[in-house]
Amino acid sequence: MNSRRRSCGGAAVVVATSGADARGHARRAWVAGVLALSAAAAGCAGPLTPPAETLADVPGAWTHASAVRMPAASASEDDRSRSATGPWWMAVGDPVLHSLLEQAGEVATVRVARERLAEASASLRAARAAMTPEVTASVGGVFTAPGDDAIRQSIRSATIGLAYDFDVSGARDARATAARARGEARAEAVEAARIAARELCVRLYTAYAAATEQRQVTRQSVRAFEDALAIAESRARARLGPQVDVVQARAALAAARATLPRLEAAREGARLGLEALLGLRPGALAGSLGGVDTVPAVDADRPLRTPLEVVSRRPDLRVAERELAAASAGRIAAMQDRWPRLTLGALLGVQSVRVAGPLAGDGLVSSLVAGIAGPLFDGGRLEAQVDAARARERAAAIAYRQAALVALSEVEEGLSTLAQAQTEDALMAASVDAATARLALVGSRWRSGLSPFLDVVLAEQALQAANAQRVLTRGRRLETFARLSTAVGAGS
Numbered sequence: 001m002n003s004r005r006r007s008c009g010g011a012a013v014v015v016a017t018s019g020a021d022a023r024g025h026a027r028r029a030w031v032a033g034v035l036a037l038s039a040a041a042a043g044c045a046g047p048l049t050p051p052a053e054t055l056a057d058v059p060g061a062w063t064h065a066s067a068v069r070m071p072a073a074s075a076s077e078d079d080r081s082r083s084a085t086g087p088w089w090m091a092v093g094d095p096v097l098h099s100l101l102e103q104a105g106e107v108a109t110v111r112v113a114r115e116r117l118a119e120a121s122a123s124l125r126a127a128r129a130a131m132t133p134e135v136t137a138s139v140g141g142v143f144t145a146p147g148d149d150a151i152r153q154s155i156r157s158a159t160i161g162l163a164y165d166f167d168v169s170g171a172r173d174a175r176a177t178a179a180r181a182r183g184e185a186r187a188e189a190v191e192a193a194r195i196a197a198r199e200l201c202v203r204l205y206t207a208y209a210a211a212t213e214q215r216q217v218t219r220q221s222v223r224a225f226e227d228a229l230a231i232a233e234s235r236a237r238a239r240l241g242p243q244v245d246v247v248q249a250r251a252a253l254a255a256a257r258a259t260l261p262r263l264e265a266a267r268e269g270a271r272l273g274l275e276a277l278l279g280l281r282p283g284a285l286a287g288s289l290g291g292v293d294t295v296p297a298v299d300a301d302r303p304l305r306t307p308l309e310v311v312s313r314r315p316d317l318r319v320a321e322r323e324l325a326a327a328s329a330g331r332i333a334a335m336q337d338r339w340p341r342l343t344l345g346a347l348l349g350v351q352s353v354r355v356a357g358p359l360a361g362d363g364l365v366s367s368l369v370a371g372i373a374g375p376l377f378d379g380g381r382l383e384a385q386v387d388a389a390r391a392r393e394r395a396a397a398i399a400y401r402q403a404a405l406v407a408l409s410e411v412e413e414g415l416s417t418l419a420q421a422q423t424e425d426a427l428m429a430a431s432v433d434a435a436t437a438r439l440a441l442v443g444s445r446w447r448s449g450l451s452p453f454l455d456v457v458l459a460e461q462a463l464q465a466a467n468a469q470r471v472l473t474r475g476r477r478l479e480t481f482a483r484l485s486t487a488v489g490a491g492s
Contacts, residue, residue, distance in 0.1 A: 059307045059408070062415055088485035089202075092478065094296035096288060097205050103278050104201040105194050113193040117186040120179070127179040131172050133164040138349075159349025169339035170332070178329035185322035192315035195486045200277060202482035208270035209295045210475040215263040216293060217467040218256055224460055225253035232453060245453035252457045256464070295474040298481045305488045310411055311404050313489040320400040327396040331389035338382050340374030407487065414484030421477035428470035435463040 089101050138161070143154040167173055229249035235241030275285050311317055347367040375382060439459040445451035 058311060062307065063412055088490045089198075089482070091299045091481070092296050093299075096292055097202070097296060099288070100201055100205060100274065100278070101198050104197045107197045107277055108279055109193045109197055110190060113186070113190040117183070117190055120183040120186040124176070124179040124183045127172075127176040131167060131176060133162055136161045136163070155351065157349055157351040159347055161348075162344075162346040164344050166342040166344070168342050169336035171336035171339070172333075174329045174333035174336060178326040178333065181322045181326035181329060185319045185326065188315045188318040188322065192319060195315060197277065199482055199486050201274065203479055204270050204273045204277065205292075206295060206475045206478050208267055208274065208289060209292050210471050211263050211267035211270060212292055213294045213471045214468050215260060215267065217464060217471065218259050218263060221256045221460060221464045222253065222260070225249060225256055225457075228453070228456060228460075229253055231447070240449070241453070248453050248457055252460065295471060295478060297474070298478050305490070307408055307411070310407060310488050314407055314487075315489070317400070317403055317407055320396070320403045324393070324396040324400045327389070327393040331386070331393045334382075334386045334389035337385065338375060340372050342372045345369040410487040411484065414480060414487050418477065418480045418484055421473060421480050424473045425470070425477055428466065428473050431466045432463070432470055435459070435466040439463050 089098060092098075137159070139158045141154065141156040165172075229246065232241060232245040232249045236243050236246050271285055271289055272282060274289075275282055278285075305313065345367075346369075439456075439462075442451055442455045442459040446453055446456045
């Protein structure tokens with residue numbers, strides 16, 4: 001690895017110039033000091049790589065990791081990034097969701113990001129081409145006939161020219177480095193867009209499945225209230241029960257039926273959102289989603305990356321990292337533009353001159369020109385460009401530091417939320433069992449004439465509420481698991 005070590009504000013930083021084969025090791029050193037980047041960026045003259053002593057700035061473990069069934073990975077890096085069964089969504093036993101997530105990897109936002117990557121690649125080729133000699137060819141002819149008595153002449157020429165601007169200051173090399181870093185950022189942006197699309201796909205699918213399951217629960221309540229209304233009417237006609245039971249049964253039935261349109265609207269809205277995300281026409285997923293009736297369960301017992309691995313592997317953070325590298329290289333180029341430039345030009349060709357008289361003839365034309373030029377006075381233009389480049393670098397360092405802090409916070413929040421969802425899911429399962437037992441007991445007592453029908457209505461509504469809440473809890477658990485998986489950089 002070729003590098004230049006510089007001192008900046010009392011802290012040593014490394015100016016990395018190695019190729020792609022060494023960038024993986026440099027990235028680990030880079031991201032280890034993410035919390036010190038913004039201070040180190042000011043006034044330096046090279047791409048920033050913090051020293052090893054800043055490793056303590058990134059926490060060594062997660063605060064809420066012990067509360068979630070996602071043990072820290074201890075296997076190889078390959079096993080940490082991908083479980084034995086495949087990507088993270090294989091922990092969700094739902095083939096329909098698996099298929100949708102595969103499709104979400106090629107949505108419009110991902111394709112747009114890929115085209116931006118192609119644009120950045122072309123810019124890199126242009127920057128590299130600027131560092132090579134320029135060869136030009138020209139063919140021309142001139143014919144003059146001033147008047148009847150004037151001398152007529154014709155000149156024909158063909159030349160090949162060579163021009164080369166020696167990169168004495170290294171400004172063009174720095175610009176090529178910046179272009180390469182921007183290209184790497186665009187490559188990471190493709191994966192970041194894919195992760196974002198898949199996370200949105202999980203949220204929409206969860207909303208669809210939750211609305212579908214809640215609709216089924218509500219329909220069960222409607223059927224239960226229909227049966228209860230029939231029994232109440234029969235008992236009222238036989239003068240075995242009060243008429244108020246009939247009124248209460250009808251009111252409860254109407255309330256249960258009134259929730260069905262809202263759930264149907266939520267279900268259709270989620271399906272339309274999925275179709276729009278995947279670039280499909282409305283109704284295209286109606287058949288695929290026809291068999292979805294419950295929120296899928298999640299096996300959250302998955303490997304969990306360490307904080308340092310999260311900072312070094314998340315695509316959005318790698319985008320910010322490479323943007324900072326590009327800004328650093330751009331600042332170097334702006335500083336080196338103040339140096340003199342050395343240029344060399346050569347010309348070789350043939351020329352044919354035809355003039356009436358003895359001056360006619362052909363000949364070989366050649367020239368060699370070398371020059372050195374540098375700015376003496378530009379009104380502060382170059383210095384202003386350096387100041388602007390430094391400001392961009394400092395802004396990129398601040399953005400990278402903040403993005404890393406947000407990423408760490410997202411993981412901590414995801415761990416805490418997932419732990420709460422797991423606990424709440426277990427409690428809601430017990431609540432549903434208790435509500436079911438209560439309804440069975442109250443229903444038996446009402447049919448025996450030992451309890452009023454209001455107790456049946458309240459028990460049925462409590463069961464419906466418990467079932468609906470458990471559906472929401474399972475949905476939150478699935479969404480939280482997906483967010484946590486993407487927050488730790490396990491997007492695929």
